Amino acid sequence: MAYTVERKPLTLLERIYIPQILAGMRVTLKHLFAPNVTMQYPEERPAIPSGYRGVPTLVMDPHGREKCVSCQLCEFVCPPKAIRITPGEIPPDAPTGHVEKAPKAFDIDMLRCIYCGLCQEVCPEEAIFLQNQYSMTGYTRAEMVNDKARLYELGGTLPDQHFKWDKKKAAAEHGNAH
Amino acid sequence: MTAVFTFWAGLHPLIQGLIKGLAVIGVMFPIGGACSLVERKVSAWMQGRPGPNRALPPWLAWVPGIGLLQRLGLFHLMADGIKMFLKEDSLPGHVNKFYFLLAPVVGMIPALTTVTVVPFGAYFDSAGQMVPLVLANLDVGILAVFAVGSLGVYSLILAGWASNSKYPFLGGIRASAQLISYELAMTLSVVPVFLMINAPGGTGTLSLTDVVRFQSGTSGLHGTWFIMTMPLSAVVFLVSLFAETNRLPFDMAEGEADLVGGFHTEYGSMKWGLFFVAEYSHMLIGSGVFTLLFLGGWNPLPWVPLQTVIGWLAHLSPLLAHPLAVGLISIGIFMGKVLFFMFVFMWVRWTVPRFRYDQVMKLGWQKLLPLAIGNLIFYAIVIAVLQK
Ligand code: SF4
Ligand code: SF4
Numbered sequence: 345m346a347y348t349v350e351r352k353p354l355t356l357l358e359r360i361y362i363p364q365i366l367a368g369m370r371v372t373l374k375h376l377f378a379p380n381v382t383m384q385y386p387e388e389r390p391a392i393p394s395g396y397r398g399v400p401t402l403v404m405d406p407h408g409r410e411k412c413v414s415c416q417l418c419e420f421v422c423p424p425k426a427i428r429i430t431p432g433e434i435p436p437d438a439p440t441g442h443v444e445k446a447p448k449a450f451d452i453d454m455l456r457c458i459y460c461g462l463c464q465e466v467c468p469e470e471a472i473f474l475q476n477q478y479s480m481t482g483y484t485r486a487e488m489v490n491d492k493a494r495l496y497e498l499g500g501t502l503p504d505q506h507f508k509w510d511k512k513k514a515a516a517e518h519g520n521a522h
Numbered sequence: 523m524t525a526v527f528t529f530w531a532g533l534h535p536l537i538q539g540l541i542k543g544l545a546v547i548g549v550m551f552p553i554g555g556a557c558s559l560v561e562r563k564v565s566a567w568m569q570g571r572p573g574p575n576r577a578l579p580p581w582l583a584w585v586p587g588i589g590l591l592q593r594l595g596l597f598h599l600m601a602d603g604i605k606m607f608l609k610e611d612s613l614p615g616h617v618n619k620f621y622f623l624l625a626p627v628v629g630m631i632p633a634l635t636t637v638t639v640v641p642f643g644a645y646f647d648s649a650g651q652m653v654p655l656v657l658a659n660l661d662v663g664i665l666a667v668f669a670v671g672s673l674g675v676y677s678l679i680l681a682g683w684a685s686n687s688k689y690p691f692l693g694g695i696r697a698s699a700q701l702i703s704y705e706l707a708m709t710l711s712v713v714p715v716f717l718m719i720n721a722p723g724g725t726g727t728l729s730l731t732d733v734v735r736f737q738s739g740t741s742g743l744h745g746t747w748f749i750m751t752m753p754l755s756a757v758v759f760l761v762s763l764f765a766e767t768n769r770l771p772f773d774m775a776e777g778e779a780d781l782v783g784g785f786h787t788e789y790g791s792m793k794w795g796l797f798f799v800a801e802y803s804h805m806l807i808g809s810g811v812f813t814l815l816f817l818g819g820w821n822p823l824p825w826v827p828l829q830t831v832i833g834w835l836a837h838l839s840p841l842l843a844h845p846l847a848v849g850l851i852s853i854g855i856f857m858g859k860v861l862f863f864m865f866v867f868m869w870v871r872w873t874v875p876r877f878r879y880d881q882v883m884k885l886g887w888q889k890l891l892p893l894a895i896g897n898l899i900f901y902a903i904v905i906a907v908l909q910k
Contacts, residue, residue, distance in 0.1 A: 362757070368873040372568045381570040 397461045397474040400452055401499030402492070405507065409440050410496065411471035414447040418463035418472055426456035427463060442513045450492040454480050469508075473499065542657055546637060554802035557864055559599040564868045574598040609791040614685075617788060621684035626789070626796035629677030632670045633803035639666045640810045641731050643820055643853035645845040646829065652738070654731040655849055663730040664716070667811055668709055671766070674804060675701040678768075678775055678785045681797070685788040693784025696879060697775035700765055703886035704772075708762035710894035711755045714901035715748050715815055721909055730811070734819030738827035745825035749816040754897045756816040758890055763808045765886065768801060770871040774879055809863035810856075817859055820852035828852055 357363050383390060392398070405411050414431035432448030434441055463472050477498060482488045490498070530538070559574070566573025574595035582588055591597070613619065640663075641656035660666055675698055682694015719736040720726050739745040749756040765772040776784035786797050813819060821827045832851070836843035842851075877885065 365870070365874055369869055372869060372873045375570060376564070376567045378570060380567075380572050382572065384572070 392476045392478070396476055396478075397459050399454065399477040399480055399490070399498060400457060400459075400463055400472055400474050400495075401477075402450060402471060402495040403473055403499040403502045404496065405504040406501055407507075407510075408501070409443075409509070410446055411469045411504075412447050412450065412467075413443060413445050413469055413471070414450075415445075415468065417466045417468065421462045421466045423460060423462065424456045424458050426453045426458075427451070428453075440509070442516065443509050447492060450495055452490045452495065454488045454490060455485060470504075473502065475499065539657065543638070546657060547634065550637060550803060550806060551799065553806060554799050555599060555603065557802050557805070558602070558798065559595055560864070561868050561871075562598075563595055564865070565872050568872045577601045606792050606795040611791045611793065614788050616686050618684040618686060621680050622788075623793070625677050625681035625684055626793045626800075628680055629674060629800040630796055630803075632673040632677075633800045633807070635670045636667050636807050637803070639663050639730070640807055641734070641814065641819070642810065642856050643849050644731075644734070644828065645848040645852065646832070647845070652735060652829070654734075655853065656731065659731060660729065662728050664712060664728050664811070664815075667730075667807070668705070671804070671807070672701065672705055674800065677797075677800065681789070682785040685785070687788060689781045689783070690785050690787045693775045693781050693787070696781075697768070697785060700772065700774050700882060700886070703883060704762040704765035704890070707758055707886060707890035707894045708766060710891070710898055711758035711762065712815055713898050714752055714755050714905070717902060717905050718748070718751075730814045734814055734821070737818040738821055738829065740825055740827060740830060745827070747816060747818040747821075747824050750824065752816070752897075752901065754893065755901075756812075758894050758897065759812060759816065761890060763812060764867070764870065765882070767804045767808050767867075769805065769867055771874040771877050772882055773876065774882055779876070805864060805867055806860065809860045809867070812863060813856065813859040820856040822855050828855070
C-alpha cells in the first residue's frame, strides 16, 4: 500500500542550521569523553556465547574413540562442498572393530566453508561440531585445509550421553540383533 | 643574554628575516603534522574508538612512561611521515607531467606566503608601545592574506586538470566554483571590522595588528572583541573559512563519497602529503586570522588586554615584564586560541555530514552573500552614527 511520508517544512531555526549544528556538536563532545566501545582485539578476546558456530571440528568420545563413522552424510549435505572424506575400514581385531568404519582421510577446506552448521546438524553420530574457534589464518591455500589430525586437535573430546556403539557391542554379545 | 641581543641587532635585516621565517616554518610544519594526528585521535574518540595506539619503535620500548606516548599515537605520526617520504612516488602515465608536478608546489606557496603577514604575538618597547611579532608588518595585512590565500585554489584546479581523469577534473571544477563563491562573502564579512577601526580623519589601515590594537582597550567599545559586537560577521567569516579551507561540511573538492579523492585522486606519497600540509597550513592561518579579527588576538580576555596582565605579572617578578617573556606569553595566548579553533574545525568535521554540491552553492550565493551585504550595510550605518 502506498504510504506517504509527510514532510513538514523546516522551521526558521532549522533552516539557519546553526542551532542544529551546535546541538550536534554537543553530542559529539559528549562522545569525546565517553569510554571507548571497542575491544583491543589480540589482547582482549570476545566472550563466545554458547551455540556459536565457529570452525567445524571432529570430536572424540570420552573413551578416546573417534566418533565419525565416515557415513559421508556431511560431505553430501555441505553446500559449498568443503568436505572431502576417504572412508576406511577398522580392522575387526581392533578394540573398536565392531564399529566397522572410520574415515581414512577427512579434509575440510576452510576457504570454502561457509560456517552454515549443516554438517553438525546432519551427522548421525554427533561427531562433527562447529566450536568456538573463530580465527583461521594461513599463508597458503594448503594451510587453510584442515586435515583429519588437525580436525581432531581442534575438536578435542566432548561428553557423550549415549555411548551408542558400546551398547550395540554389549547387545551383540548378549545375542540380541540390535 | 645582552650579547645575543647585540649580535642579533648587528645581523643584516635579510639574514634576520631569513632566520625568523625559518623559525615560523619550523613551528608551523610540526603543528601541521601534529594536527593530522590530533585529527585521527579526535575522530576516534568521538566515535568511541581508542584511535592509533600501537606503533612503538622496539629500541625505545624500555623507556619508562613511553606507553603513554604510544597510546597517544605519537609514533604513528613519525611512522606516517617516514612512510610518506619512502613510498614509491608513482607518476601516472596519462597525466600532464609538468603541471601535475607543479600543482602541489603551487599549493604550498600561498600557504607559506600568507603566514608572513599574520602577526602572532606582541611585546612592549620601553615607551610602552605595542610592537607586533610578525614577519612582515604590512599595512595591507588582510588584503594580502585574501589576495595570496585565494591563489591556493589554482593548485586544486591545476591538480584536477593535469591529472587528466574524470574524478580529479570534477574535483577541480567544484573547488574553483566553491572557493570563488565563498571568497565574496568572506571578504564582505570583514569589511565592518575595518570600518570600525578606521575612524574618519585618521590614517587608514588594513593591518591586522591594528585590529588587535583596537581590541586591546580596557573599557567600553575598545575592550570588546569583535565577535561580541559583530557576531554575524564572525559567523559568516567562520562559515566561509570552512568552505575556503575545503573542510567538511564543505569539502566538495575531495568528496570521498562521490569523487574518490577529488583533485588529489591521482597523487601519492609526498606529493599528496604536500596537499595536506597546505590544507592544514590554510586552516592554521585561517584560525589565526579569525582569532586576530574577532577574538582579540593575543589578549587573554575581553577588557583584560595583554598589557594589564603583564602589569600584574610584573609584580610577581620583573623578569616576566622583559620583552622576551612578554613575547612568549603573547605567542602562547595566541597559539592557544588558534589551536582551539583547529579543534573546532575537527569537531565540526566529525559532527556535520557533507552538504550536497547544490546546497553548498545555494548557501554561498543565496544565504551568506546577502547576509554579508546586509550586515555590511547595517554596520556601515551604525558606525557612521557612532563616529560622527
Ligand atoms: S562427521 Fe558425521 S556425518 Fe560426517 S562422515 Fe562422519 S559420521 Fe558421517
Ligand atoms: S559448516 Fe557448512 S560449509 Fe562448513 S563444512 Fe559444515 S556443512 Fe560444509
